[in-house]
Amino acid sequence: MKITHVAVDVVRVPVDRPYVAGARAVDANWHVLARITTSDGVEGVGYIVYPRPDLMTAIGHAARELGETLIGMSVLEPEAAWDRLARRGDWVGPGGLLHAALAPLDIAVWDAAGKTLGQPLHRLLGGYRDRVPTYGSDGLWYSLSPDELAASARRHVDDGFDAVKLRIGKEPTAEREAERVRAVREAVGPDVRIMVDATESWTLRQARETGRVLQEAGIAWLEDPVHHLDLAGLAELRRALTVPVTGGEHLYHLDAFRALLEARAVDVVILDLARVGGITPWRKIAALAQAHRVPVCGHVVPEIQVHLLAAVPNGHLVEYVPRSAAILAAMPRRERGALVAPSAPGLGLELDADAVQRYRVA
Ligand SMILES: [Mg+2]
Incomplete structure (x- = not known):
């Protein structure tokens, strides 16, 4: 060893x-x-x-x-x-x-x-369950027209997702942002959850106004409405809106997450595995969030995040963006809106050695 x-x-x-x-x-x-x-x-x-x-x-x-x-x-x-x-x-x-x-x-x-x-990692790291609800977030970019966005969301639903997340924040008005959400709603029907990620695009004033309009349009969460260091702004938005405010993917340290949680700035903490420095710190941040009664979600790499989120009691949702599928023999399987953590030892992932060799640049 x-x-x-x-x-x-x-x-x-x-x-x-x-x-x-x-x-x-x-x-x-x-x-x-x-x-x-x-x-x-x-x-x-x-x-x-x-x-x-x-x-x-x-x-x-x-x-x-x-x-x-x-x-x-x-x-x-x-x-x-x-x-x-x-x-x-x-x-x-x-x-x-x-x-x-x-x-x-x-x-x-x-x-x-x-x-x-x-042992598979989800068991080694805690062993709370073997699958985690997931949402589709791939191919739902700002660059798409409302019609293209709606068609992409519909493809996700046809592919078995019951929740999707759109990137927004580049439209000139709140109403135009809401039009994107309404176009998707029309395409996916009333039962699919629609989350939005504003990718820190707004001032606090814009976030307050647009958040209210999007809330009316029926979104299920509002991610990264303002800059991640504006904890007071996030906390104010949380008080002003009823829709959950989520964030955290731009934070690096346990201390930064502590400040986020103590400020009561988000309803759901999102962790980026690279920015936090891997699995070892991830576990501590998840436990800290649990102490504040806050659920945690993963940012991308669903095939790894599924293990971590399945290991802890406050694991909430896996963001499904299969960016590494081309270098893996297989992605974990999805079943009824959940991603199933591989049961083989470790991550339970097999690299496609030929693909790695083909795409290696350094
Ligand atoms: Mg995000």
């Missing part, structure tokens, strides 16, 4: 249908993929994925250099491994690029721990 080898690759996976997110054209999902090997021949895999190339090669280099720190450590001591990695990079951290480089390594350590112990 001692780590004998660490390899890190940067893998650029082209998307089937390029799209525009904000001002950026997206044509590929960039991965930093870590693979660790142990003295008894176990291979642990971990990765982060973003739909942008910026700094991903640099993060890959950083992960490669940090990964050397793990040689000789046991995969059954992930806390010690995380601590050592974080200390090595703390002069450029905490957070930011350091966490992004640390996360794939930490995830790979946990995957190897699960494989060493013969």
Whole structure:
């Protein structure tokens, strides 16, 4: 169970249908993929994925250099491994690029721990259940017209989702934002939950006004209405609206989540596995949220987040965006609106080695 080898690759996976997110054209999902090997021949895999190339090669280099720190450590001591990695990079951290480089390594350590112990991660990390409700969030971008957006949402529902999430926040008026929601409502019927993600696009004043209009239009949650550091603004919105306000995917540290929770700024905490630095800190943030009676959700990487959210009692919803499907033998299966956590040891995911080789860029 001692780590004998660490390899890190940067893998650029082209998307089937390029799209525009904000001002950026997206044509590929960039991965930093870590693979660790142990003295008894176990291979642990971990990765982060973003739909942008910026700094991903640099993060890959950083992960490669940090990964050397793990040689000789046991995969059954992930806390010690995380601590050592974080200390090595703390002069450029905490957070930011350091966490992004640390996360794939930490995830790979946990995957190897699960494989060493013969247990799937959702059980090893807590064992609360084996599946988590999920919502469709892929292909529901700002760049689509209301009709295209409605058609995309309808495809999600036909594919078995009973909840979808739209990106909004780029329209000039509240009414125009609501038109997008109404177009989707018409296409999906009354029973499908429609969440919206405003991706921090608004001032507090805009958020207050648009939030009220969208609430009337029947949204199920309002994500990231204002900047993630505006805790007072988020808390004010929570008081002004009845619809749940959600956020947290841009936060890095346990301390930042504590401030978010103590400010009573959100109804649901969303965790980005790369920004928080992997599974080891994720668990602490989830427990902190539980202490505040707040549920937690994952940001993308559904195939990994499903294990974490199934492990804890306050795991709420998996965001289904299968950005890594092309380098995996299979995605976890979906059943009646839920994503089922793989039952094989560790993450229970198998890399498609040919695809990784084909798409590897560094
Ligand atoms: Mg979001």
